[in-house]
Amino acid sequence: ETGVTQSPTHLIKTRGQQVTLRCSSQSGHNTVSWYQQALGQGPQFIFQYYREEENGRGNFPPRFSGLQFPNYSSELNVNALELDDSALYLCASSITTGSYEQYFGPGTRLTVT
Amino acid sequence: GNSVTQMEGPVTLSEEAFLTINCTYTATGYPSLFWYVQYPGEGLQLLLKATKADDKGSNKGFEATYRKETTSFHLEKGSVQVSDSAVYFCALSTGGEDKIIFGKGTRLHILP
Numbered sequence: 001e002t003g004v005t006q007s008p009t010h011l012i013k014t015r016g017q018q019v020t021l022r023c024s025s026q027s028g029h030n031t032v033s034w035y036q037q038a039l040g041q042g043p044q045f046i047f048q049y050y051r052e053e054e055n056g057r058g059n060f061p062p063r064f065s066g067l068q069f070p071n072y073s074s075e076l077n078v079n080a081l082e083l084d085d086s087a088l089y090l091c092a093s094s095i096t097t098g099s100y101e102q103y104f105g106p107g108t109r110l111t112v113t
Numbered sequence: 114g115n116s117v118t119q120m121e122g123p124v125t126l127s128e129e130a131f132l133t134i135n136c137t138y139t140a141t142g143y144p145s146l147f148w149y150v151q152y153p154g155e156g157l158q159l160l161l162k163a164t165k166a167d168d169k170g171s172n173k174g175f176e177a178t179y180r181k182e183t184t185s186f187h188l189e190k191g192s193v194q195v196s197d198s199a200v201y202f203c204a205l206s207t208g209g210e211d212k213i214i215f216g217k218g219t220r221l222h223i224l225p
Contacts, residue, residue, distance in 0.1 A: 033213075042202050042217045043202075048211050048212065056212060090156055092213075097211055101162075102159075104157040106155055107156050
């Protein structure tokens, strides 16, 4: 059974640019959640996708957007990058929405300069 | 709103010492409670969970009991090892939301 994978591992972008992060969910999971973890902080919920639809959103501006594909993999897109967007971005998959067990990937470390 | 507060680190202990990391929560309804662990350079791993009052979650020698009367979920281990060095996150999730709410994390250093 393959776990949650994310790509790329690390990324450096310039302020104002756009970035796309990718996540493959665990086999059999149809729900993907994205979290932002700033240095020294706990992860903060960005949004969740269930069967290709957004299913809940945290306190993040619209320049954070996402997609989920028919194979349940997902993308996180961030437009107009700001310095404060520098963080570890974690993807988590779960067997369905409302499931309390979310399985996390290793994360993508984004640095905005 | 819902929130989790956990003791600030870093916590430094000698190998074989007893560990307690305090965690309290604020939530409407009846949350499920979790402890996640993050080893250096890795993502989060679910360490243990409890879904109702008085439940005890346990894994790898770690334990935590869901105390509704004190809104607490303290993590304990009787004898820590160097390999337990990591960041530990207390977290909750409620039935009405799909997101997990995390505390700020507690960094644990175990000295040989």
